[in-house]
Every structure is written in C-alpha cells, then in structure tokens.
Amino acid sequence: MRNSVFGHCFSWLWLVILMSFSATSAAVELSVAAESLSVSYQEKNAAGRTLNRESGHIPGVSLGAQWEVLARFPVALMFSHHRGDIAYTGETQTGKPLSTQTETRFSELGTWIEYPLYEADVNVALRTELRIRQWNRDIEATASTVSLETLYRWWMPGVTLRADYQLTNGQRLSATAGIFSSRNIRARVNLDAIGLGRTTLEPESDSGQRYSLSWFVPFGQGQELFLSLSFEKLAFQASEPIRLQNATTLFSVSEPASTSWRRGISLGFRF
Numbered sequence: 001m002r003n004s005v006f007g008h009c010f011s012w013l014w015l016v017i018l019m020s021f022s023a024t025s026a027a028v029e030l031s032v033a034a035e036s037l038s039v040s041y042q043e044k045n046a047a048g049r050t051l052n053r054e055s056g057h058i059p060g061v062s063l064g065a066q067w068e069v070l071a072r073f074p075v076a077l078m079f080s081h082h083r084g085d086i087a088y089t090g091e092t093q094t095g096k097p098l099s100t101q102t103e104t105r106f107s108e109l110g111t112w113i114e115y116p117l118y119e120a121d122v123n124v125a126l127r128t129e130l131r132i133r134q135w136n137r138d139i140e141a142t143a144s145t146v147s148l149e150t151l152y153r154w155w156m157p158g159v160t161l162r163a164d165y166q167l168t169n170g171q172r173l174s175a176t177a178g179i180f181s182s183r184n185i186r187a188r189v190n191l192d193a194i195g196l197g198r199t200t201l202e203p204e205s206d207s208g209q210r211y212s213l214s215w216f217v218p219f220g221q222g223q224e225l226f227l228s229l230s231f232e233k234l235a236f237q238a239s240e241p242i243r244l245q246n247a248t249t250l251f252s253v254s255e256p257a258s259t260s261w262r263r264g265i266s267l268g269f270r271f
Contacts, residue, residue, distance in 0.1 A: 031064040033228070033268025037082050039104065043256040046238065051256055052090025054102050058082045062266065074114040082106045088139055098145055105136040114162070127160040127178070146193035154185040156208070170218040178210050182234055187255050195246035201239040201255040208234030228266040235259045
C-alpha cells in the first residue's frame with residue numbers, strides 16, 4: 001500500500017512536469033540556495049503530557065526550476081535536502097529519562113502550478129501544490145538506552161496564496177501563506193536492537209500551515225539574488241499501537257501524537 005501510494009504520487013509529479021514542458025512558452029528559470037533550518041519537535045502521550053523535545057539547527061540546500069505553461073501559468077519543481085544533529089531531551093516510551101542527540105535528515109520533492117488572480121502594483125496568485133517528504137530520525141544510543149531509527153514518509157497536498165510587491169530598481173518582495181494536509185504517513189521503525197525487527201506505524205493525518213517572505217534583488221541580466229524567511233508548522237496524530245514480542249518480552253509499540261515547527265532562512269541565486 002505504501003509503495004503504491006508513493007508510486008502514484010511520483011507518477012503524478014512527473015506527469016505534470018512532462019505535460020507542462022510540452023506546453024512551455026518561455027525558458028526555464030533555475031534557482032539554488034543555501035539554507036539553515038531551526039527545527040523544534042515534541043511528542044505527547046494520550047493525556048497530553050510532553051514525552052520529549054528535540055531542537056536544533058541543520059544546514060541544507062534547495063534547488064528549483066520554474067517555467068510557464070501557455071504563457072500564463074507558472075509551474076515549478078522543487079527539491080531540498082537538510083542534514084544535521086539536534087538535541088533530544090525527555091524520556092523513552094517506557095518512561096526512562098533520556099538526553100542525547102538525534103541525527104536528522106529531511107529530503108523533499110515538490111511541484112506547484114500557479115493561477116494569477118490579480119495583476120497590478122501588487123500581483124496576487126493562487127498555487128496548488130503537492131510535496132513528498134522523507135524524514136530520517138536516528139536517536140543515538142546512550143549508556144542505558146539503545147539507538148532508535150525511524151524513517152517517515154508522507155505527502156502533502158496544499159494551496160498557497162502568493163502576493164508580490166514591486167520595489168524600486170527592479171527589486172521585489174514576495175509573501176506566501178499556505179495550508180496543507182499530511183497524508184498517508186508511514187513511520188518505519190527499526191527495532192533490531194531489542195530483537196523485534198522492523199515494523200511500520202501509521203500516524204493519523206493532520207493539517208499544517210506554512211508562510212514565507214522573500215526579497216529579490218536584480219543581479220545581472222535576467223538574474224536575481226534572494227533572501228527568504230520561512231515558517232512551517234505540522235502535526236501528526238497518534239498511531240494505533242502494535243503488539244510485538246521477542247524471545248522474552250511482549251511490547252506495545254506506537255507513534256505518539258507530535259507537533260513540529262521549522263523556521264528557515266535561505267540565501268540563493270536565481271538565473
């Protein structure tokens with residue numbers, strides 16, 4: 001089921017890309033940016049008590065391509081990757097205190113198509129988009145606990161409103177505000193260290209929101225430098241527990257309800 005869902009998502013992405021290239025009326029614009037994400041994440045049990053928190057800064061890079069369909073509708077393809085260690089404080093699901101590091105990796109592929117709504121001194125447009133994100137979350141072992149590796153994958157359909165304001169000397173500001181839904185969430189947990197193998201949990205879907213503010217400055221013919229600030233909040237609801245057993249012990253394993261926040265800053269070049 002999981003492979004089928006993600007296969008359809010990737011097929012949809014590439015279908016949009018190929019169809020839009022066939023109707024392209026202008027050159028493709030490319031972008032590359034260095035990024036830093038401030039990541040905060042927390043899990044809560046069924047009673048609402050916080051089980052753990054993770055926070056830190058991780059560097060990354062983003063790539064983008066944008067072109068127009070029928071000389072009017074911009075289409076884009078995006079990819080980003082971030083990797084780094086963040087601090088983990090809290091407790092395990094068995095109640096043991098735990099302070100360690102989490103190796104964190106985010107990879108994301110997305111596409112959007114934009115529909116102009118209003119064009120004047122302020123240009124307003126509506127985007128429909130689809131993103132697919134993978135999150136590798138590896139909680140490092142300590143003297144009293146084993147490591148825990150979890151691989152999350154999910155997709156995020158959403159809509160975003162964009163407003164551009166023209167400044168002097170060809171500069172411009174661009175602000176976006178969007179909502180999305182996290183769908184078909186799968187968490188693949190590696191429990192080899194305690195003899196339980198690997199199992200897949202399915203946190204329940206929830207909605208999210210994201211905002212950005214970008215400043216574009218002309219740099220040469222048809223080129224721009226840009227600085228962007230972004231914010232994203234998303235949540236997962238708890239999964240149903242799964243009962244597993246090794247040679248000596250019966251376990252109940254679940255993914256707690258969680259909320260994450262991502263605050264980003266990007267410095268890039270568009271050409």
